[in-house]
Amino acid sequence: MTESTRCGFVAIVGRPNVGKSTLLNHILGQKLAITSRKPQTTRHNMLGIKTEGAVQAIYVDTPGLHASAGKALNRQMNKNAQSALKDVDVVIFVLDRLHWTEQDQAVAERLKTLPCPLLLAINKTDRLEDKSRLISHMAFLAGELPKAEILPISALKAEGIAQLERRIGELLPQTAHLFPDDQITDRSSRFIAAERVREKIMRQLGDELPYQVAVQVEEFKQEGKLLHIHALILVERDGQKKIIIGEAGERLKSIGSAARKELEALFESKIMLRLWVKVRSGWSDDERALRSLGYD
Ligand code: GDP
Ligand code: K
Numbered sequence: 001m002t003e004s005t006r007c008g009f010v011a012i013v014g015r016p017n018v019g020k021s022t023l024l025n026h027i028l029g030q031k032l033a034i035t036s037r038k039p040q041t042t043r044h045n046m047l048g049i050k051t052e053g054a055v056q057a058i059y060v061d062t063p064g065l066h067a068s069a070g071k072a073l074n075r076q077m078n079k080n081a082q083s084a085l086k087d088v089d090v091v092i093f094v095l096d097r098l099h100w101t102e103q104d105q106a107v108a109e110r111l112k113t114l115p116c117p118l119l120l121a122i123n124k125t126d127r128l129e130d131k132s133r134l135i136s137h138m139a140f141l142a143g144e145l146p147k148a149e150i151l152p153i154s155a156l157k158a159e160g161i162a163q164l165e166r167r168i169g170e171l172l173p174q175t176a177h178l179f180p181d182d183q184i185t186d187r188s189s190r191f192i193a194a195e196r197v198r199e200k201i202m203r204q205l206g207d208e209l210p211y212q213v214a215v216q217v218e219e220f221k222q223e224g225k226l227l228h229i230h231a232l233i234l235v236e237r238d239g240q241k242k243i244i245i246g247e248a249g250e251r252l253k254s255i256g257s258a259a260r261k262e263l264e265a266l267f268e269s270k271i272m273l274r275l276w277v278k279v280r281s282g283w284s285d286d287e288r289a290l291r292s293l294g295y296d
């Protein structure tokens, strides 16, 4: 191809739960980032790569910028979010409808000083009760972030995403692609598997689940037609272990079967998924333990 190519990094930022991961999954056309109603579902920076014709957009799904950074886990997540903003070519700031909280304001303050183009995506417009207020809210946002382009979208219903992507393509620099055209992430299959198990835990447990749960894949091995995945679920306390395992192991079984189904589709293989729950107290406040789990 003699056509000049475009390539660059796109950061997706915003406070927790505005729909960043949902947006990324829709853009990539497959589920890569995990999502749930709980804040702090996304803990890692992970690249999602999309190549379409001449354009390669490399997305960074940032863990939310957290207001209170108490524990080591939160501090690490904040560092990740901040470092993701350096050296990017485009930033998408995702907002939840007409809500404008102190956290949104704090994110806006950080974005004001960035030299790269900024796209403001007003998300969840499918659930916008009062559409007439959208225009005045857009005027307010234009006042807050004068350089930003504002685009209403619905990540869930895939509305406005094509326009958003077109604009990103125009804003990316003209340069060679960094990744092969069929690569969709920089993360290992092990990591993707661990994240998928963690998502099922987050989703199947109600509010009784603390955020202090981590998943580590200890074995990932293809044997004939069967892919063997062994994963360790780390919790802080014995009570949490009981909650995840559930009455006669029912909870853990259902977490496992939900994760297995999705992983079979993703890896296109029959899977034998084994899950263990272990108590390792203090892991979420221990920087070294976090590094060993890949939070770096
Ligand atoms: P993140 O924390 O910013 O990554 O947010 P998630 O992508 O995990 O989404 C948080 C919640 O908002 C999930 O329950 C999503 O299904 C929901 N959500 C995301 N985008 C939309 C949208 O466009 N419309 C509606 N109605 N819900 C959405
Ligand atoms: K979330």
Ligand code: MG
Pocket (backbone or CB within 6 Å): 020, 021, 022, 033, 034, 035, 041, 042
């Ligand atoms: Mg997320």
